[in-house]
Every structure is written in structure tokens, then in C-alpha cells.
């Protein structure tokens with residue numbers, strides 16, 4: 001998504017300026033063209049040479065230097081960028097932008113641009129919580145400037161509190177979100193993700209290898225496209241996606257309760273979770289001790305959550321399920337699609353390289369109620385998620401015809 005995007009990273013003079021190097025590198029790695037503007041003060045914290053090397057472009061500092069013979073730098077840079085990322089943004093720079101002061105290359109260029117500007121504040125916590133700084137932030141937010149809040153933690157000045165520059169991954173996600181077309185505005189998307197854990201005794205459970213990556217990618221993609229997103233997730237090691245409401249659950253029964261509570265309110269329901277079909281019939285209160293001979297564990301059926309959701313499905317709701325198969329992919333998926341009253345099913349073949357649980361990619365077929373089968377090549381899970389939402393949009397378009 002950031003491939004070939006033109007990003008200007010504008011660095012102001014705070015200790016977090018060194019972190020901008022990591023950010024520039026990450027943008028370049030994603031295929032973006034990056035140019036860097038620095039204030040004079042920023043050059044005291046990190047050298048322009050570092051940023052020039054990482055961005056493979058000259059670094060712009062001086063207001064009065066011409067880019068080519070007659071190109072005026074702030075005008076040319078203001079027009080170049082698809083997006084500006086001010087990171088770190090000091091109290092001073094935020095104050096200047098909010099007050100319409102343009103007295104160096106960074107502030108002049110920001111004033112001259114029509115592109116979105118994402119401001120990433122970083123400063124001492126007393127400065128950040130100062131009412132004047134907060135007023136300036138609120139004023140800019142109201143005018144359409146975007147913000148990534150700083151993190152809480154220990155600051156370079158040894159104080160503890162809010163003021164640490166947001167992580168590069170959060171800044172990048174916000175850029176992705178800002179640059180994504182908002183075609184799911186008004187949709188309330190419910191996604192389930194991850195495995196469930198079915199407890200056996202206080203120290204053991206039955207589960208599966210699901211990493212949750214597909215469900216988290218769906219939640220991320222839906223949020224980028226402007227939907228309100230609720231993610232009901234079994235235990236995973238993934239970072240919760242930004243801007244998404246996360247409801248953590250453990251067992252299938254807990255997941256069922258969470259889904260049923262929110263079902264009526266959702267317009268798109270995607271069940272990417274790998275729900276355990278069975279749970280131990282008896283939950284031992286004490287640790288099961290080993291004995292001679294084999295141990296037999298009796299299992300009982302868990303609720304089929306998507307089946308229950310299918311029964312309650314309303315006319316305006318789109319219900320999407322997944323099928324993971326190791327044989328007879330199409331036949332098995334088509335049966336699940338019909339039995340569980342889904343609008344379409346995303347089927348993946350476990351035997352294919354690049355498909356399934358732990359992978360960052362997936363190879364899927366999207367099969368709908370009318371019998372059409374879309375065969376997608378191996379793709380990143382975000383791309384698969386976007387293909388799924390494109391299918392949802394087609395259903396919406398058809399129902400509006």
C-alpha cells in the first residue's frame with residue numbers, strides 16, 4: 001500500500017529525533033519514496049547524513065536553498081508529498097503550526113501543502129500535558145491535521161508519563177490508514193480471530209495452531225477503509241490493531257457469548273476464528289496427575305458460533321466464514337457455506353505452501369452462494385482481507401440494484 005507513495009518526514013528538534021531514522025528506514029523498506037526536512041535544531045540531535053543515507057535523497061534544512069535552478073524548496077516539497085509526517089513534533093513546532101507561524105523550511109512547507117499532515121508529538125510529559133500544548137493539538141485536530149498520540153513510559157529526561165514518540169509501527173499504520181480510500185464508512189464490522197482454548201485442568205487446555213493473523217488483518221483492513229471494527233479474539237501473541245475495539249476471549253463458549261451480544265449491531269460479520277469444535281466434558285478443579293496406562297479424556301461439542309449467527313442473520317447483514325481443509329476443499333467449503341447460511345466462504349487448502357495458520361500469506365478461494373469461485377493467488381493477509389471486503393462491497397452493490 002505504501003509502495004511508490006511520496007512521504008515527507010519532517011523532523012523537529014527533540015531527543016526523539018534519532019527515532020526518525022528508524023521511521024525513514026521502515027517507509028523506504030515498504031517501497032515509499034521518502035524525503036526528509038529537518039529544522040536546524042533537529043540537526044543537533046541526528047546528522048542529516050544519516051537521514052540522507054537512509055532516504056537516498058538530499059535532506060532539506062535551509063529555507064532559502066533552491067532545489068534545482070529555480071525550484072523554490074518549500075513550494076516544490078509541499079506539492080511533492082502524498083503525506084507529511086512530522087516526527088518528532090516538538091511543543092514549539094506544534095505551537096507554530098497552530099498559530100500560523102512559518103519561519104523555517106519545515107513550518108513553511110507544512111503551511112504550503114494541501115496534502116494530509118500527520119503530527120507525532122514527543123516531549124517532556126509536563127510540556128505535553130500543558131494546557132497550551134493541548135489546546136494547540138485540539139485546534140489542529142479540528143482543522144483536519146492527524147495525530148498519533150505519544151506513548152506513556154520513561155522519557156529521556158527521566159520523567160515518567162506521556163510524551164514518548166509513538167512506535168514506528170503505529171505511525172506507519174496511521175499513514176496507511178490516512179492514505180486508504182474510505183469505502184466502508186457506516187459499516188460495523190465484527191471479526192473473530194485466533195484459536196480458542198478449552199481448559200482441561202488449571203494448567204492445561206486443548207487448542208490449535210491458529211495465530212490470529214488473518215482475523216487481525218481483516219480488522220486492520222476494515223478500519224483503514226473507514227469501518228467501525230470490533231475484534232473478538234482468542235489468545236494470540238499479536239499486537240492489537242490500532243483503532244479497533246478488542247474483546248479478548250478464551251473458550252468457544254466465551255466467544256459465542258461475545259459474538260451473540262454484538263451480532264444485532266453489526267453489518268458485516270466475518271468468522272476467521274479457528275474455534276475448537278470440542279471441549280473437555282469435565283473441567284478438573286485440580287491438576288490431573290499422571291497414572292499408569294493411558295488417559296482417556298471425554299470431549300463434548302462446542303457451540304457452532306457461525307451456525308447460530310446464520311440463524312439470526314438479518315437482511316442487511318453480510319456473513320462470511322472460513323473453511324480450512326486438507327482434502328476436498330471446494331465440496332467441503334460449499335457444504336459449510338450452505339449449512340451455515342453464509343453469503344460467501346473463504347476456503348484455504350492446508351496442503352498448499354503459503355496458506356494457513358502461522359503464515360503471513362494465504363492462498364484462498366472465495367466461493368459464494370451463487371456458486372461462483374474466485375481463485376486468488378498467494379497474497380499477503382492484508383491483501384486477502386481487502387479482496388474479502390471487495391466481495392462484501394459487490395454484495396452491497398447488488399442489493400442496491
Ligand code: CTP
Nearest residue numbers: 271272273275277303304305306321322323324
Ligand atoms: N466455526 C464456528 N464455530 C465452531 C466451529 C467453526 O463459528 N464451533 C466457524 C469458523 O470460524 C469458520 C467456519 O465455522 O468460519 C468453518 O470452520 P471450520 O473449522 O473450517 O469447520 P467446521 O464447521 O468446524 O467443520 P470441520 O471442523 O468438521 O471441518
